[in-house]
Amino acid sequence: MTGSDKKIHASGAPFRPLLPVRSLADIRKLEETPLEEALTVRSTYEIFRNAGAAFGGKTALTFLRTGNPADEPIRWSYAELLARIHQTANMLHALGVGPQDAVAVLLPGCLEYHLALWGGEAAGIVQPLNPLLTDEKLVALMTAGRAKVLIAYGSDSESGMWSKAMRLRGQVPTLTTVLRVAPHDEAPGAAGALPGGVADFDALRAAQPSDRLVSGRDIAPTDIAAYFHTGGTTGAPKLARHSHGAQVFTAWASVQVAGMNEQGISINGYPLFHVAGVLPASLASLSAGMEVIIPTTSLLRNKEVLANYWKLVEKYRPTSLSAVPTVLAALANVPLAGADISSIGYCRTGAAVLSPELAARFERLFGLHVHESLGMTEMAGISTITPPGVDGPAGCVGFPLPYMQMRIVALDENGNASDRELPPGEQGMVLFKSPNLFSGFVDPADNAKAFTADSWLATGDLGWIDGDGRLNLSGRSKDLIIRSGHNIDPKVIEDALGAHPAVQLCAAVGAPDAYAGELPVVFATLVPGASATEDELLAFTAARVDEAPAKPRSVIVIEHMPMTNVGKIYKPELRAMAASRVVAATVARVCSELGVAPAARPHVRSEGENLVQVRIDAEAAGALAAPLQAQIRTALEALPFKTQVLAE
Structure with a gap:
């Protein structure tokens, strides 16, 4: 960076890529300038102030009312976005929100989400919430964050x-x-009178100044900007603290490595309570002057949006496509039907490892190579990026960000990070230190497992570094299938089955086994209109898995793959399904041995993700009820899974 460049940057310029990144050497060249000189922006508010000044009337956000390409969208310019961010921050300030206070957000995909996010961070600490969590978990999160204000969608049409x-x-x-x-x-006045303690967001916002922060707040890079919750779909969610500096670094580094600029247009279908949608997909794009399209309140869960996706691409001319692998799999079933998608120059995915078959299929159908990235809540949304122009194999998630440190270490006997560093090419757990590392969890007790003894972030991701310095992922340490002490990478099985032309999605998990601890099984959904038997798929997979212990015991075809609402395959539910099948088979064997009539056989069902319950109808089983209960209990005791046998 030249002296004149530094002066321009310091005076409030938006983020711009300094050089095309195509190799690790380019990353190292960026690092030649000390970080404090390369990045002088102190807060996310400053990002929007700079972008508003630089881009003014250029479109910042485009909201699609429906998935119909013929419908007219709602657009906000950069100047309008900044003005509304000022108003939102000033409204929250007037409501008593200060730098230590949290503003909880319960909204679908909408323009106002960006006001809640960035106005919330300018006034206090924003706390985006997953609307599909239970009331109990939402209350726990808001209580832990000490939320003072809740910004909520005034309709039950989206998740109630x-x-x-x-x-x-x-x-x-x-x-x-x-x-x-x-x-x-909504028609004006349609909501009617609001109860006490509830106010109209737009009415209060519109009464505030739009040209400045009334508070006069000077936001420091170390000030906490947001609380993002991790997990929550199972177990207790944890609140991760993001500093302004961490989020700003994510935006700046994303612009550098991915080459973002004001000519760019993206469709952001990620939920805005999730770091992927908020930081690399929104903040980074807006820091560089891109146009960000919000595809309806339901985002990419909207079936009309998915069905018309390529027509929407033809109309809005996005320069990049970004979606999780499960959405890419769904888009692979949507025919182009002559749509012109030539505007897309960069296709990107993350959140889960991409299967080689899906990568090949996407490239074959649409001529788009899928570039992978790695991001996580604890790293303010992004850790590694495969830049445009660098084509890696499936599973290659690219180069570390500038100024970041990355190590691969061996796993200990409990599957945790050891202190033994591994050379390039060897697989272990990925560790990071970085300027966008989070500021720890709100509850200090949650920090113990997040960091190693020498303060590296223990990601739980398994991978290796290739000869080009790129990170390659295989999966998660918690997803390893452990068969008689043998660690089985589920990706080996998933890649084998995923190569079958009839398979849409697949996921391998461990089914409990009394002798081996776990045995590999794999669940699959089929491409619409395709057919294949479970035996055929099992034989196909076994022939392509070299290691004998990793050959799956069964393939189970299911109609719908369980998903989190950010589009990841939800393996805890699959493990529970696998456990239920094992328990049901055990119960059937005991019933056959005792001669229990089919009508009197017990009912087996999952109770959540960690318990399988067996219910015996004592009246139907008659004199066999007691021995049946005793023998089933004995048979299930050996399984490494929690079971409960009840006679009613």
């Missing part, structure tokens, strides 16, 4: 959000105000 907000408001001790965001198509 408004009813949920009304239930939450009496259960969080620190909550003083609920702000209602009206749906974009």
Whole structure:
């Protein structure tokens, strides 16, 4: 960076790529300038102030009302976005929100989400919430974050959000105000009178100044910008603290490595309570002057959006496509039908490892090479990026960000990170230190497992570094299938089955076994219109898995793959399904040995993800009820899975 460049950057220029990144050497060249000189922006608010000044009337956000390409969208310019961010921050300040106070957000995909995010960070600490969590977990998160204000969608059309907000408001001790965001198509006055402690978001916002922060707040890079929750789909969610500096670095580094600039247009279908949608997909794009398209309130869960995706590409001319692998698999079933998608120059995925077959299929159908990245909540949304122009094999997630340190270490006997560093080419757990490392969890007790003794982030991701310095992932340490002490990487099985032309998605998990601890099984969904038997798929997979212990015991075809609402395959539910099948087979064997009539056989079902329950109808089983209960209990005791046998 030259002296004149430094001066321009310091005076409030937006982020711009300094050089095309095509190799690790290019990353190292960026690092020649000390970070404090390369990056002078101190807060996310400053990003929007700089972008507003630089891009003014250029479109920042485009909201699609429907998935119909013929419908006219709603657009906000950079100047309008900055003005509304000022108003939102000033409204929150007037409601008593200060730098230590949290603003919880319960919204679908909408323009106002960006006001809640960036206005919330300018006034205090924003706390995006997953609307599909239970009331109990949402209350726990808001209570832990000491949320003072809740910004909520004023309709139940999306995940019952408004009813949920009304239930939450009496259960969080620190909550003083609920702000209602009206749906974009709601007629004025249709909401009627609001209850006490509830106010209209737009009405209060519009009364505030739009040209400055009334608070006069000087935001430091170390100030906490956001609380993002990790997990929560199973177990207790944890609140990760992001500093302004970490989020700013994510935006700046993403611009450098991915080459983002003001000519770019993207469709952001990631949920905005998730780091991927908020930081690399939104903040980074907007810091560089890109146009970000929000594809309806339901985002890529909207079937009309998916069905018309390529037509929407033809109309809005996005320069990049970004989606999780499960969405890419769904898009692979949508025919181009003559749509012109030549505007897309960069296709990217993350959140889960890409299968080689899906990568090949996407390239074959659409001429798009899928570039992979690695991101996580604890790294403010991004850790490694495969840049445009660098084509890696499936599983290659690219180069580390500038100024980041990365190590691969061996696993210990419990599957955790050891202190033994591995050379390039050897697989182990990925560790990071970086300027965008999170500031720890709100509850200090949660930090113990997140870091090694020497303060490296233990990601839980398994991978290796190739000869070009790129990180390659194989999966998660917690997803390893451990068969008689033998660690089986589920990706080996998934890649084998995923190569079958009839398979849409597949996921391998460990089924409990009394002798081996776990045995590999694999669940699969089929391409619409395709057919294949489970025996055929099992033989196909076994022939392509070299290691005998890794050959799956069964392939189970299911209609729908369980998903998290950010589009990842949800393996805890699959493990529970596998355990239920093992328990059911054990119960059937005991019933046959005792001569129990089919009509009197017990009912087996999963109770959550960690318990399989066997219910015996004592009346139907008659005199066999007691010995049946005793023998089933004895047979199930050997399984490494929690079971419960009840006679009723």
